[in-house]
Amino acid sequence: MERSVTRRADREDARDGIAYALWLPDRMGASGEAERGAATRRLPPPWPGVVIVHGAGSRKENHADFARLATASGWAALTFDLPGHGESDGEMSGDAVDDVIRMVHLLAAQRGVDARRVAVRGSSLGGFLAILAAARASEIAGVIAICPASPDHLSRGVRRGELEMRVSDPLTMQAWLAAQDLGDAVERIAGRPLIVMHAEGDLQIPFDHSEELFERAGDPRKLVVVPGGTHRTVQHDPELQGMGLLWLERQLAAS
Numbered sequence: 001m002e003r004s005v006t007r008r009a010d011r012e013d014a015r016d017g018i019a020y021a022l023w024l025p026d027r028m029g030a031s032g033e034a035e036r037g038a039a040t041r042r043l044p045p046p047w048p049g050v051v052i053v054h055g056a057g058s059r060k061e062n063h064a065d066f067a068r069l070a071t072a073s074g075w076a077a078l079t080f081d082l083p084g085h086g087e088s089d090g091e092m093s094g095d096a097v098d099d100v101i102r103m104v105h106l107l108a109a110q111r112g113v114d115a116r117r118v119a120v121r122g123s124s125l126g127g128f129l130a131i132l133a134a135a136r137a138s139e140i141a142g143v144i145a146i147c148p149a150s151p152d153h154l155s156r157g158v159r160r161g162e163l164e165m166r167v168s169d170p171l172t173m174q175a176w177l178a179a180q181d182l183g184d185a186v187e188r189i190a191g192r193p194l195i196v197m198h199a200e201g202d203l204q205i206p207f208d209h210s211e212e213l214f215e216r217a218g219d220p221r222k223l224v225v226v227p228g229g230t231h232r233t234v235q236h237d238p239e240l241q242g243m244g245l246l247w248l249e250r251q252l253a254a255s
Contacts, residue, residue, distance in 0.1 A: 020078055020081075021080070022077075047075055051118065056149075063079050069238065078106065104133070117252045120133060130148075131194075142194065146235055150209050155174045186213050193221070193252065199231070210223065
């Protein structure tokens, strides 16, 4: 009988009320001996890093698959619960953009991580926040945006109570969303790599929204549109995950 244990995060903790999990590619223990079950191939630092931002109603554990893929590819990764989700304190608001940036700084400060190569990967609400955070913080090296939601999509969900997240004041949240210009944010990322990925069969967020963002983006940029699929297809497809990570790694190396 064969038994296997799924790779777990190296550290789980909280910072300023935000619950996070840190994943590192180097599994050497303090004594210098490899941890039981770790791969024999060691990827020396400095490592690029990626902060993973989940969607509305989700949580950090739902994207552990991408974190494991990232560490196996030589990246450090950090997953976290947005406010109003999972184990994090508080409620969802426009301050979530600052929380994404704080998590980027946290990952960049880890020993072995190359602070110049820390990117953000977000899906749906997470893609929306990843783009806004990169537009605001030039230290974010690049973005993977998967089926990024628009302010209209999110505002409609808040108004109808369809998004499974804690929101203290829906009217204030809607007003903040209405003030966001995602196209303008994409333009401000120009010069840093942006890859946008979407499934044609996504019924929650039409894929032409990603096409419009791509048209406004500056180079280096890449658009991946997958035939068929659903809102969750790209998020958890190992081949597509690997494609996005590899493209981003090459762009960061070139820059």
